[in-house]
Structure formats: C-alpha cells, structure tokens
Amino acid sequence: MAVHKLILDDAFDEVLYTLIGIHCTLEDYRLAYLLNKYLGVTLARKVLDLDYDNGKASYSIYEWEDEKQLVTWSLVSNISKTETLQTIDYKSLFDTQQNIIKTNYLLTEYKTVNYFLKIDSAFSFGKEKYILDSILTIPQIATAYSIDSNQLKSKDNLIFN
Template sequence: MAIHKLVFDDDFDEVCNTLIAIHCTLEDYRLAYLLNKHLGITLKRKPVDLDYSKKDASYAIYEWVDHKQLLTWNLVSNICKKQALQETDYRSLFNTEQTTTTFYLLPEHKTVNYFLKIDSEFSFSKEKYILDSILKIPQIATAYSINYSELQSKENLIFS
C-alpha cells in the first residue's frame, strides 16, 4: 500500500497586512475624519471598542471594508489611559488621590498614537501612496510603515 504525504508550504503562516504607525495629538474621531477625507475611505467607529479584560484596557477602533478590492482598513488607538481613585497613607484633607495608568496596545511602540492596519488577501502595493497621502495631512507629525512579521505582540492586532 502506498503512503501519500502532503507537504504544505509556509505560505499559510504569512499574513498580508500593511501596518502604518501614526504620530499625532488629534482625537481619534478627528483623525478618522481626516483620513477619510484625504484617502477617500469611509472609516466608521465600531459599536464596541477593542477590549482587553486582562489589562482592563479598551481602545477606540474604526473600520472600513472595501468590497471592491477585498480590503479591510482598521484605525486603532495605541494608548489607553485609565484613571482610578487610590487611598493615601498620609494624613491630608483628602483621603484619596487620583492616579492615571497608561496601557499600550503594542508595548514595543509606546511613542505611536494610532495604527492604521490594512488587511488584504493579496500583497498591497499602494503602501507608498497611502503613506505620502497621510504625511500631507498637516496635523500629523509623522507616519511610517512597521514590519508586521517582526512584532512581538501581533496577537493584539487580531480584531475579529
């Protein structure tokens, strides 16, 4: 009896994503508006934020599905700030003080404010055009591509 052996290539492990880091001080809704205007897309806020119960953090997320080119665009905040009241040990007029804890979606990129992730079923060749269009927005300090395969916490970028 013959033995048939199937060998799969490593193509299944590769994910075709474009990840763009955006540095700016804008609110998430304002950045989504400017990206929609300059890139000709229609990002809309998802009804539920990206929530990580382990960290007690949630991140604003916007999405647009381009059915023509089979692309999914996601704009997600990298920073989540939580405020909590903490009781103080020393005697004062007030027994509590407010502390702020900062969480990051991708801790290895703490200086990045937002990420624009583009999922596709084929390699995306318009990355340079998108970056140039983003850099033309005056409110954005800088934007650059990040190699998706070199990320340590890429599981945080799985949104579905």
C-alpha cells in the same frame, strides 16, 4: 491501521496586512475624518471598543470594509488611559484617596505611536508608498511610517475580530 498526521506549522503565520504608525495629537474621530477625506475611505467607529485585560484597557477602533477590493481598513488607538481611585494611608488622622492614571499600550514596542492604520491586504510597494504619502500630506499629522509586522512581539494584539 495507518496514522495520518497533518503538520500546520506555517499555515496560519502568513497573514498579509500593511501596518502604518501615525504620530499626531488629534482626537480619534478627527483623525478618522481626515483619513476619510485624504484617502477616500469611509472609516466609521465600531460599536464596541477593543477590550484587553478584562476591561483594564480599551482602545477606540474605526473600521471600513472595501467590498470592491476585499480590503479591511482599521484605525486603532495605541494608547489607553484608565483612571483608578487608590486609598493612601499616611498613618494620619485622615485617609486620603488619590486618582492614578495608568497608561496602557496596544503595541508596547511603539509607545510613541498614537494610532495604527492596519490594512488587511498585501499591497505592492508602490501602493503602500502612495497611501503613506497621502497620509503625510495631512497637515495635522507629525509623521507616519510603515511598520514591519514580522518584527513585532505583540502582533496578537492586532487581531481585531
């Protein structure tokens, strides 16, 4: 009896997407509005946020599926702040409780990036540069740049579905 073995080493590694890091101090809904206005897209908030570590970190996400070009655009926050109440025992008459704010990052390699724009399609260099130049024309954005997804250690966090 013959044994057939399938080797799927690189079959799933080649997911094509463009990733842009955005530095700004805007709220997520305001940034989504400005991107819609300047890029001509229709980003809308998803019903459920991205949830990691069983609710310890949640990231807001906006998405638009361009059915004409078969492209999915996703705007996701990189920073998640959670507040926990911790009891501190000072060996005194009164026990005190203190609020501690913990900051989590979607991609820990890019802690200074506020938002990521992920476009699930392989654009040519010219199209990617056009999108990036359009983002940089928004006055409220400090800077934006393309990120090489092959250099990411935590690229599994960019799987949103």
